[in-house]
Amino acid sequence: MLSRDSIIQEIQILEAIEKRKCERSLAEFVKLSWHIIEPSTKLIWNWHFDVICGYLEAVTSGKIKRLIINVPPGTAKSTLVSVCFPAWEWIHNPARRYLGITNEQGLALRDSLKAKTIIESQWFQSKWPIKFNPRQNEKILYQNVDTGFRQSLGITAGLTGKRGNCFAGNVKVLTETGLKYIKDVCIGESVWSINVLSGEKSLNKVRGTIRKKDCSVVEVFLNDGTSIECTPEHRFLTTTGMVRADELAVSTPLNVINVPDAYRIKTLITFDGKPLLVSRVIKSRHKVDTFCLDVANNHTLFVGKSKDSLIPVSNCLLLDDCHDSTQVESDLQRQTVLDAYDYKISTRLNDPDNDAIILIMQRLHFNDLTGHLLQKKHNKWVHVSIPMEYEGSQGFDAGRDIGRPELIYPRTKDGELLFPERFNRKTVNSLKEDLGEYGSSGQLQQRPVPKGGGILKEKWWLVWPDDKPLPMVEHLFCSWDTAYSEADLKNNAYSAMTMFGVFWHEQKQRYCLLMTKAWAGQVGFPDLRRKAKSIDEEEKLDCQLIEKKASGISLVQDLKQSGIKIRTYTPDRDKVARAYSVSSMLESGQVYIPNRKWAQKVIALVSQFPHGAPPSADFTDTITQALIYLRNSWWVSHKDDAINNDINDRHDEIAKQDIAWDMYEDELNIQRTNDRTAAYG
Template structure:
């Protein structure tokens, strides 16, 4: 068989070729092949403002197209977590135009979408339908899609290929009875409800419900797009679980971590830091001036979570990271050698092995002059028998003496701890006073003491998690070590203490 002789490039009459392919056909072909091209073309069908392109939009579009390609190949893949600031077209990209492109690729796809509020979730779904019913879509893709007349509502619409877009919201059970090939969660937790345990619980329960709505457990993809608002928000739950994820995290600007010194440490994938322009994600939408305005509008916590994708301001919230000084153990010994030092202990007991619950915590400290030196702080998830053993081991390890006392707060597990430790050890156990006021009030009361540099940490691997928990309050997943610190400071400040006669106390405070 003779080999076909292909014409040289210079022999092709491109004007004739282009004449044979209409502009609409060319655009339609590009839109089918590229979600980003579809995004550029169909932005105008749902948005009245002019599109301002930026590299992150193309990156998101390409990542979502890759997710579809893997799904189309019937392969398993991890869920997708996207953390990006407001005002960067995240919802337009992920929740409004991506579902429209999915139906362009395969009209039979079933999509389930949700947001923290029903009106917001419905608005996203309506914009997708607006795109699909636009004159432009009909012109570029004639006869491709036809809606079912009796299934064409705002919260549930279907096409004649049996594709479906169903909409629900956090706190509703409307997803029951529906299954999906793609599940899209756009801001499932209201930022104003983030510090509320009820709000966190509702969002967590909603995610678990939707996880049962997958058409194919291995193949169906859940896409969670949100700003970080709390360590226990849905994104935090996913990250803490250790599950495989396609994680995209794009803070509004690159900043230096106050603890490690790393620039843009929260960016995922890390190589995307090279695409920032002068440290900015999007110099047009989120210029320096725009970011300053957001800081004033959102406040330090709101800016940290919604713009920087940090659950608390990097420098700290109510308690700043810079307020905690550190010294070496040798330097401490040089200080203590003049007067001697007795290590003191505070613990917050809550016996359980379930790491979703609050842990028990222990803090070892001593008071020299007007300064509190902390030797150790840590957490543990243990049932009562193991907790008793571990507490005794840690107290002994960190300098407990016969003249010390254990002060146990007599609530929650406290009374059991008092009784058990009295029966199995020679520790002098007494009940501690029940703390007064809310946790926020207690932290505010010790804040001046810490800000004055009166809490000094001895170098140790525990320093970073301890400082991080203190600086993240009240958005930290747990605050038990901070509880111990507050209890220690409150006790030390009950009355003046001489430099030459520090107290000898071991305090275990329950819940």
């Protein structure tokens, strides 16, 4: 029988082994800490857990700086990334700082508190005794004694819409050269600021200035006679934390900071070494313009509507399902999230070259945050995509990405499930039925366009053979979707054009359609007008087809005055309905494209409609408009098509002598032939 001392020694050895295993492996840490956060749920380990943990370990080692992981909902992605990973990293570096961001702050707060639960547990503390700073130990923002912290935010709460935390223009701020009215501070100047977590004071450059007109303000009076006008939601740094201006109580002491030269700043922090007390707060009867500064590498000057949206500089951004699945179809709501990332979130790293950003989410839209980031040219993102059902291709290469070839993709058969112990075939089929085709392709399969395309599928387009002479066309026209108003340009809208030729197909004994040119761009009216005129002069078009909407009327009138033949189109249904109305024409094999990269790109964009990024919808509009025009002009028809009487002109029997082929992206030299056809150079 082992003695008591031997048993204790054996336990200590086992605990040391367990500690070492956890330190070396995030996967082991997850397995051994699972009971703390999910005491009533048995852990069923799956191969994708190892993959995700392996990529996260590569973030810790510095091999990866930007990581995107797309996996279906319910597969423990938040538990791995937003709960266990930060707690595990604090073992190695307790000074690590995290900013956790989700589509709604409550979700970020949930995961942050779960991570804190692990850290505060007896199991964790017995191995890695990390202590929290009692001066900053709130749910939303907690800090340890090594200055590491975790803050939780909703991505749009306080980052979009009306901006708060602003001062009236007569408030002075402390700059490098002395006190200066905030309204007069310019980008590039240096201002004094403080890191509220560490107390460190420093001069930092102003990166941006924000001005809002006619704002309601409150006036805060202090016991030294100072009065400060600011927006009600502005936060003052008190001795007990940050407090809204309109919630400051009488006798509330403001924090006191000493800085070089003993400047006195009439703002949320004072510098003369004496405590200041709030004497009263009143709502101003007048409205004023307010100002706010965005300061580089700073933990104090913020832009937001509430304390929950204050954004400190961090070492790691954890972005977890930043889109609300119920609102992602709204262009406005989706763009709000993208703008929040581009203009605020992406700047919140202490060292952008070495710190990390991790995005984990289910795909919801072609132009969701994943799609948006992957389109960027100068940021290299490592992308891991793991669908619910195997579709014949791997979504990652761990050997190439992180030097871990043992993290293999185990599925080899089409339709093989990701996590059959949790999501069996019956469950998956039920989910697919509930989510529908688009929801399933995004949330389950991580490709937010159904396989083969959306409404107008890629496989329906026929490619004209390279070894076959191009057909003689009898009718040549352009179809336009215009966007050149101030609102269009502000929203990054595209104008788009596709050119089609109608020809008689001898084998099919019917008229068919060949796309001959395509263009899209973000231009104003003068450039768009010049484009339309130059195309008409070069091609001698039979007509140009333009939708009769607000942004198209001016172009119609201008081109008609120039003698150009215009036909207008007034749709009687929305974009999606128009796409469905012409889908049978495309499916029946009546529409051809040339075997060129630009054409492939155009149909790829069209296949993504209605979920594709611009100019997907713009090109789709030109094509549906063109097909409706031809169908109602009796050029091209299908027995299943309904007739739209907006365009009912019969075609003119006009043969075109030649066609110039304009490449959408990869332009080629043009050669013309004399046999009423055209050839590629």
